[in-house]
Structures are given as C-alpha cells and as structure tokens.
Amino acid sequence: MDSIKKLVGYPMKELVPLITDLLGDGKDVIITARGNSMRPMVKNFRDAIILTSYSGGADVGDVILYKRESGSFVLHRIVDKGEDGSYVLMGDFQTVREEGIKETQIIASLSGYIRKGKTVSCSSKRYQRYKKRWTKSKTRRKLYIKLIGLGAYTKAVMKKLFHA
Numbered sequence: 337m338d339s340i341k342k343l344v345g346y347p348m349k350e351l352v353p354l355i356t357d358l359l360g361d362g363k364d365v366i367i368t369a370r371g372n373s374m375r376p377m378v379k380n381f382r383d384a385i386i387l388t389s390y391s392g393g394a395d396v397g398d399v400i401l402y403k404r405e406s407g408s409f410v411l412h413r414i415v416d417k418g419e420d421g422s423y424v425l426m427g428d429f430q431t432v433r434e435e436g437i438k439e440t441q442i443i444a445s446l447s448g449y450i451r452k453g454k455t456v457s458c459s460s461k462r463y464q465r466y467k468k469r470w471t472k473s474k475t476r477r478k479l480y481i482k483l484i485g486l487g488a489y490t491k492a493v494m495k496k497l498f499h500a
Contacts, residue, residue, distance in 0.1 A: 348370075348408075348409040349407065349409070351367070352403075352409055352443065355367070355387065355443070355444065356443060359387065359388070359389040359390075359443075359444055360389070362389065364386055364387065364388050364447060365386070365387045365388075365444070366384050366385070366386050366387075366450065367384060367385060367387070368381060368383075368384050368385075369381065369382070369383045369384065369385050369411075369449070371411075372429055373410070373411075373412065373427025373428070373429050373430055374399070374411055374412070374413075374427050374428050374429065375428060375429040375484070376428065376429070376480065377399075377428055377449065377466065377470075378449050378451070379451075382451070383449055383450060383451045384449065384450040385411065385446055385448075385449050385450075386446065386447050386448040386449060386450065386455070387401055387444040387445070387446060387447070388444060388445055388446075388447040389444065389445075390442050390443065390444050390445045391445075392439065394414055394423065394439075394442065394445065395414065396414050396415060396416060396417065396471060397413065397414065397467045397468065397471045398413070398414050398445060398446070399411060399412065399413045399414075399445065399446035399458070400412070400414065400423075400425070400442050400443075400444065400445050400446065401442070401443045401444040401445070401446070402425070402437055402441045402442045402443060403441050403443060404434075404441070409443070410425075410427075411427075411446065412425040412426055412427045412430075412434065413425065413426060413427070413428060413467075413470075413471065415433060415471060416433070418435060418436065421439070422435065422436045422437055422438055423437040423438075423439075424437070425437050428470055428477070429477075429480075429481060429484075430481075431474070431477060431478060431481065446458055447459075448463075
C-alpha cells in the first residue's frame with residue numbers, strides 16, 4: 337500500500353462507501369475486527385480482516401461482509417443456501433441462523449485475517465480445515481460458546497474473591 341491512514345472510531349456506515357470505492361478499484365481493504373460474532377477466528381479489536389471485492393457465487397463456508405435490511409453491516413459465514421438462491425448466515429460465535437440474505441446485500445468477501453502480525457489466507461490449508469470443521473459442527477460451536485461463557489464467569493468470580 338502506498339500510504340496507510342488509520343481510521344479509528346468511525347462507524348461502519350461511514351466507512352463502507354470508502355471500502356466499496358477501494359474494492360471497486362481492485363484493492364483489498366484491511367480493517368480491525370469489531371464485535372465478537374466471528375470468534376474464535378477473529379477477536380474484537382485485536383485482529384484485522386482482509387476484505388476483497390465480491391465477484392459473486394459465494395459457497396457454504398465463505399465469510400462475507402453484507403448489509404442487513406436494518407442498515408447495519410455484518411461479517412458472517414455462509415452456513416447454507418436457501419431454495420430461492422438466498423444465503424443463510426451465522427457468526428462463528430453464534431447459534432442463530434440469519435436467513436434470506438440476497439446477493440445484492442453482499443459488499444465484500446473475506447480473503448484472510450491478521451492475528452499478532454501474521455496473515456492467515458482463506459486459501460491456506462490451515463484455514464480450510466478450520467472452515468470445514470466450524471461450518472459443519474453445531475456441537476463444537478455450542479460447546480465452545482459454553483466454555484467461553486464458563487471462563488468469563490470463572491474470571492468474574494475470581495476477581496470478586498481476590499479483589500474485593
């Protein structure tokens with residue numbers, strides 16, 4: 337990249353026009369992950385996501401940035417396709433499916449992410465194994481979410497006991 341401008345604190349609705357322009361010019365866009373819906377793959381405000389121009393024909397397991405009917409922008413994984421050609425999406429850290437997402441709502445697709453300075457490409461074998469296991473296993477997803485919740489609960493209890 338010729339120059340990098342750090343955009344911090346801007347809402348997604350203000351960043352998306354800039355992101356779309358850059359993607360339209362054939363450039364990839366790297367932004368800091370916001371929210372917890374795609375854990376464990378990306379962590380809120382720690383990891384960055386690499387977005388690329390969406391060329392159509394997304395498949396189950398792909399991660400896309402899309403605009404909800406409400407106007408909010410979300411990065412989720414395709415877990416199924418509807419009979420009408422729409423997509424069924426869900427964050428990796430969620431158990432509720434979002435149905436009826438149309439191709440016209442898709443802004444970009446995920447081509448990789450950056451964690452602790454290391455880039456993980458969505459075409460890498462490591463990522464492909466993760467994608468396959470995470471997309472297909474509802475049990476693994478639910479167990480992981482419960483373990484994270486238990487960890488947070490334990491941390492809160494320990495904090496109260498030892499910092500009271």
